[in-house]
Amino acid sequence: MRFILRAIRLFSRERGLWKYAVKPLLWGALAYLIVVALSVGLGAKVGETVSGRLGADAQTGGSLGALLGLVVTIVLGGSIYLAMVGLISGFGFDQLSQEVEQRVFGHVVGKSPSFGEGLSDGIGRAILAGVVGLVALCGAGTVVIPWLAAAFLSLMDFTAPALIRRGVSLGQQFAVARRKPGAMGFAGICGVIILIPVINVLALPILVTAGTILVADESA
Numbered sequence: 001m002r003f004i005l006r007a008i009r010l011f012s013r014e015r016g017l018w019k020y021a022v023k024p025l026l027w028g029a030l031a032y033l034i035v036v037a038l039s040v041g042l043g044a045k046v047g048e049t050v051s052g053r054l055g056a057d058a059q060t061g062g063s064l065g066a067l068l069g070l071v072v073t074i075v076l077g078g079s080i081y082l083a084m085v086g087l088i089s090g091f092g093f094d095q096l097s098q099e100v101e102q103r104v105f106g107h108v109v110g111k112s113p114s115f116g117e118g119l120s121d122g123i124g125r126a127i128l129a130g131v132v133g134l135v136a137l138c139g140a141g142t143v144v145i146p147w148l149a150a151a152f153l154s155l156m157d158f159t160a161p162a163l164i165r166r167g168v169s170l171g172q173q174f175a176v177a178r179r180k181p182g183a184m185g186f187a188g189i190c191g192v193i194i195l196i197p198v199i200n201v202l203a204l205p206i207l208v209t210a211g212t213i214l215v216a217d218e219s220a
Contacts, residue, residue, distance in 0.1 A: 001185065001186075001189055002182065003182060003186050003210040003211070003213050003214045003217075004186070004189065004190075004206065004207070004210045006104075006210065006213055007100075007206045007207070007209035007210035007213060008206060010100065010103070010104065010209060010213075011205070011206060011209065014103055016099075017096065017099055017100070017103075017205070017209070018205070020093075020095045020096035020099050021093075021096050021204075021205030021208075023092070023095075024092035024093050024096070025201070025204065025205070027092055040066045041066070043065040043066045043067070043068050044062040044063070044065045044066035045062070045065070046065050047061040047062045047063070047064050047065020047066065047068070048061050048062040048065065049061075050065070092118075093160075093161045093205075093208045094112050094113070094118075094161045094164075094165070096161070096205060096208060096209065096212075097161035097162050097165075097208060097209075097212040098112070098161075098165075100209050100212045100213065100216075101162070101212060101216050104213060104216070105216055108165070109162075109165060109166060109216065110164075110165030110166045110167065111165060112165060113164050113165075117164075118164075121160070121164060121169075121170055124170045125156070125157070125160070125170065128153075128156070128170070129153055132149045132152060132153055133149070135149055136149035136150070146195065147188075147191045147192065147195065148191070149191075150190070150191040150192075150194040150195050151187040151188050151190060151191030152174075152187065152191075153194070154187055154190030154191055154193075154194055154207065155174070155177050155178070155183060155186070155187035155190070155211075156170075156173055156174060156177070157208075157211075158190060158207045158208050158210065158211030158212075159173070159177045159180075159183075159211040159212075159214060159215050160173065160211075161208065161211075161212060162211065162212045162215035162216055163176060163177065163215055166215070177215070180214055180215060180217075181217075182214060183214060186210065186211070186214055190207055190210075193207065
């Protein structure tokens with residue numbers, strides 16, 4: 001919890017940090033809109049196909065399919081948006097993470113990933129998030145499993161920018177991150193926050209900042 005409190009105090013003191021937080025959030029929003037458009041389009045196509053095979057009006061079926069696709073994306077909107085932000089967390093929040101290190105510790109460790117490295121990392125994270133998300137969905141009735149899944153992904157996503165600069169790859173990240181003092185408590189609290197609609201999105205810059213402080217505090 002102390003890392004999150006430090007992040008909140010830093011944002012309240014350093015208002016200029018917000019400009020580094022807005023850009024990745026907007027990229028996440030754009031990616032989310034693309035997902036919505038694809039879901040609606042796919043729903044319409046499936047609706048037309050099914051209606052045609054059943055001998056019903058294809059246009060009506062397409063409209064119903066598009067509506068169903070829209071409803072699904074709205075219902076899962078928070079999770080989809082978070083997944084999109086997670087996809088770019090490693091390099092999308094890098095500027096924010098660097099500014100945090102500079103302002104808190106007086107220097108930045110490591111170098112930013114190239115576009116290719118960031119893209120490769122993002123694809124890996126998207127696949128990981130998909131697998132963990134399916135596990136959470138299967139265990140949705142237990143409450144504990146979704147929380148554990150959210151806690152795991154939070155630790156991975158929010159420490160990613162700082163660890164990638166330090167040469168820690170996705171495959172090594174959990175082993176490195178969990179050994180940081182206070183890491184598991186941080187993950188547990190983030191897991192709760194991430195499961196709260198609206199708050200989860202608004203808290204992302206704070207949590208990335210907290211994850212950066214967690215990583216950099218020991219190595220500074």
